[in-house]
Amino acid sequence: MSLTERTFLVVVHTLRSDVGATVAQIRELLDAAGVNMKLESDVQEAPDDAAVGCEVVVVLGGDGGFLRGAELARRADVPIIGINLGHVGFLAESEVDTVPETIGDLVHRRYTVHPRMTLDVAIHDGDDLVAEGWALNEVSVENRSRQGLLELVTEVDDRPVSRFACDGLLVATPTGSTAYAFSAGGPVMWPDLEALLIVPSNAHALFSRPMVTSPRSTIAIEVESRRHEAIAFCDGRRTLEVPERGRIEIRRGADPVRFIKLGAAPFTDRLVHKFQLPITGWRGRQDGGEPRDGTGIGG
Known part of the structure; x- marks a missing residue:
């Protein structure tokens, strides 16, 4: 060219x-x-x-x-x-x-090009597929009215995991782990990791911890309550209507987003810089792995 x-x-x-x-x-x-x-x-x-x-x-x-x-x-x-x-x-x-x-x-x-994992989401009403979408960061299932709690059942690979009332539930990629999922209490995941992250939002349950699953897993969320309607947001930008007692299925996306990377600085440096993390007192290895005092211990 x-x-x-x-x-x-x-x-x-x-x-x-x-x-x-x-x-x-x-x-x-x-x-x-x-x-x-x-x-x-x-x-x-x-x-x-x-x-x-x-x-x-x-x-x-x-x-x-x-x-x-x-x-x-x-x-x-x-x-x-x-x-x-x-x-x-x-x-x-x-x-x-x-x-x-x-x-x-x-x-x-x-530069180098690094494919970032995405999510494909499908909305079902009984046996009928009624909507599809995708996300780079996360799929967020939320209460449409913002009043009261949603009653959701979560499922991983065709097996139920937990039922709880909550404000919503997020399924995120490693890229999205530093976005909404992080604010909701999820862990930071390095972007080259391949996994799915599940984060309940303000769940009323004894077991409501974030979970990390295989990238080959299928995550399903079933809306149990008839009192509150749910809606699914893809990256907070694209909305998918969820029918009454609908089912949301989320899996690894077929098409990644290809990120350009300049230089060789690791994700750790970006994390520290963007979140302004305190690192004063670090005595680790410098300049290509050589200890600062040359002893192999650091100084």
Whole structure:
């Protein structure tokens, strides 16, 4: 492929007033490299096929914009990278002050692509399949009215696990473990782990701990109560109607989202940086595994 045939899709959030200068900077860098830039100035309104024919998707913004960009990238089966303009931006690979370096790496293909696990969700009314969807972070089953508690039965691989009343229940990927599931009390899972995470939200039960299952498992949630209607949210963006006493089945998604990774910094560094974790006093190994005092103990 020649440089003139290459196209990057850049998507931004129109609500951000500080994005114009960054878009202009990226356009100038791509023009200089002979790479076409396709711009969608409102990521929420971008057509579903916007990334078709593009080499990469570049999202300017926070995690909300990235999740919409992931929809476009997944549909076109192209990799995606986020440049953080938000506060935490956990899904973003780089920051706005490193735009020249990031674009240079993309132009010269100095990156690796890591497929991230997704979820496929199916809603059943008795024997009938009534709705389907997918998620990168999580599927959240919640009380539609936000009043009272849902009565749910959880099932793993065709066997019941527990019944409880709760505000809702989340099934998350490792990528989504640092999002809603984390806020609900779930563990942090490294993104290269393949597993499914189940996190009840404010459950009234003796056993309501988060659970981690095999990536080959099928998670099912049955809505027992007739008093409260449920609804399923995919990444907090796409809603699926759940019929009365409906059944939600969730399993590993058939199509991953392909994340672009720059450099070799591990996920641990991102976790510490994004959550501003205290690490003062660490005496671990430095610079390629060599102990700081050369003794093999650390100092």
